[in-house]
Amino acid sequence: MPANLSLIQSRLTALHKEMSEVKNVFSQRLERIHPENKKSSLNFLKYLILRKNDIRKLQEHLHATGLSSLASGESHIHRQIQVTLQHLGTRFKRLDSCTLEFGNKKIAKSSVRLFGEVQAEWPSSVMVTFDASFLEEKKLVDELLKSGMGVARINCAHDDEAVWLKMVEKIQAASKQTGIPCKIHFDLAGPKIRTVLLGKGKKKGKVKVHPDSLVWLSETGKGFDRKDTVISPNEPGVIESLRAGDRVFIDDGMIYGKVEQVDSGKASVRIERISSRKSVIKAEKGLNFPYTTLDIPSLTEFDRACLPFVCTYADTVGFSFVRTAQDIADLRAAMREFREDTPPVILKIETHEAVVNFPELVLEGMVEQDFGVMIARGDLAVEIGFERLVEIQEEISWLCEAAHVPVIWATQVLENLHKSGLPSRAEITDAGRAATAECIMLNKGPHTLELLKTLESIAKRVAALRIKNRLSLRPLKIVADFLAR
Numbered sequence: 001m002p003a004n005l006s007l008i009q010s011r012l013t014a015l016h017k018e019m020s021e022v023k024n025v026f027s028q029r030l031e032r033i034h035p036e037n038k039k040s041s042l043n044f045l046k047y048l049i050l051r052k053n054d055i056r057k058l059q060e061h062l063h064a065t066g067l068s069s070l071a072s073g074e075s076h077i078h079r080q081i082q083v084t085l086q087h088l089g090t091r092f093k094r095l096d097s098c099t100l101e102f103g104n105k106k107i108a109k110s111s112v113r114l115f116g117e118v119q120a121e122w123p124s125s126v127m128v129t130f131d132a133s134f135l136e137e138k139k140l141v142d143e144l145l146k147s148g149m150g151v152a153r154i155n156c157a158h159d160d161e162a163v164w165l166k167m168v169e170k171i172q173a174a175s176k177q178t179g180i181p182c183k184i185h186f187d188l189a190g191p192k193i194r195t196v197l198l199g200k201g202k203k204k205g206k207v208k209v210h211p212d213s214l215v216w217l218s219e220t221g222k223g224f225d226r227k228d229t230v231i232s233p234n235e236p237g238v239i240e241s242l243r244a245g246d247r248v249f250i251d252d253g254m255i256y257g258k259v260e261q262v263d264s265g266k267a268s269v270r271i272e273r274i275s276s277r278k279s280v281i282k283a284e285k286g287l288n289f290p291y292t293t294l295d296i297p298s299l300t301e302f303d304r305a306c307l308p309f310v311c312t313y314a315d316t317v318g319f320s321f322v323r324t325a326q327d328i329a330d331l332r333a334a335m336r337e338f339r340e341d342t343p344p345v346i347l348k349i350e351t352h353e354a355v356v357n358f359p360e361l362v363l364e365g366m367v368e369q370d371f372g373v374m375i376a377r378g379d380l381a382v383e384i385g386f387e388r389l390v391e392i393q394e395e396i397s398w399l400c401e402a403a404h405v406p407v408i409w410a411t412q413v414l415e416n417l418h419k420s421g422l423p424s425r426a427e428i429t430d431a432g433r434a435a436t437a438e439c440i441m442l443n444k445g446p447h448t449l450e451l452l453k454t455l456e457s458i459a460k461r462v463a464a465l466r467i468k469n470r471l472s473l474r475p476l477k478i479v480a481d482f483l484a485r
Contacts, residue, residue, distance in 0.1 A: 047402035075103025123463035141174035157189035190320030199230035325364035350376035410441035418445030435459035
């Protein structure tokens, strides 16, 4: 046997043996998995085994010898390895039962349960974020349904139950009128970590800063000079979690600083970079602490207060700022107080901690029959760094495919088109990538109908070319961290 083929056989045999032990190694974790997800969870764990290794050279040898590479084998990785070994003369009594067909069908069935049937002309489902202004438009919701909307998203961070009920009734009436079904998705608000100006700039709602400015984080304005810039993060427990050197991002990362000192309920932050044209910190802007483990609950008291209404009307529930497996268990337990057949949870991946814990989140998600993952790229980009967004969103997509979990691609899809009516060239390319997900989420904007028409055209073209790219398959740190625990 040529040296390359011998090397390939040796490497694949080692992977096959390690994957064959997954059921024993992870037996306790697998006991809690829903029966419908047993096969998928095994495939997911086997894919983690693959991705803890650096198999770039193996990939090159597979391509060079004309054998099937391991790229695009996420949904059936063990069987892919076994079939390749068969070509090299290895014989198996039986092949792994998780096939490409099984993986595709599993994701498709879960997607239908989460998002409904895809409209005939669309390869993906479309989730449209509702705005209170939609209630004033007589035919808008009808047109949205006819243009491809299959899921209506209601964000609990805005409006109130009275408005949400009107939205639900409007959606249901339009669905009945058009004969087009529509799922209703509620996003829980999660922790509202927003800037509240307590000192200078409080009346105007903004305060001027510059690089090297000193800003204070505190839950109260007491004990500061009137000239001090004092900001409350709006959530108790944040300041106590901070340490000197921690990074602080304000207003989607437009302003960046570092914690210099933490002392008795207050933290000083030195501003290091301002990317905005106007060097001001405004009230009600987002605060991110990407490398800080915040001692605050992901499921807030406000979220809990929303659950009776949400559990009454929701087909799916978005869990904002989920960080740990225990968060998921807590939300499901809270929902069972109001509804035995709890709506499926959509995990919104938007924090650094959620990325680090992603394998744990997926396995906890599999405890129930259905769940989904939303790549919430807004806060996620700030949390992990904009330069890492492409890398991380792809890793999440691969891991979800290995687990046969539907993905929602969210945040700023065709954003310029949505707001101004004219798309940028870069976002057309981004929309093409979005169309490979099981569902695409659209934010609010005045040009939603135009966006849907453009997105449909892009999605159709991408679907015609929907072939997985050849991947180098370098090791994933997410996986290495998980398997090292």
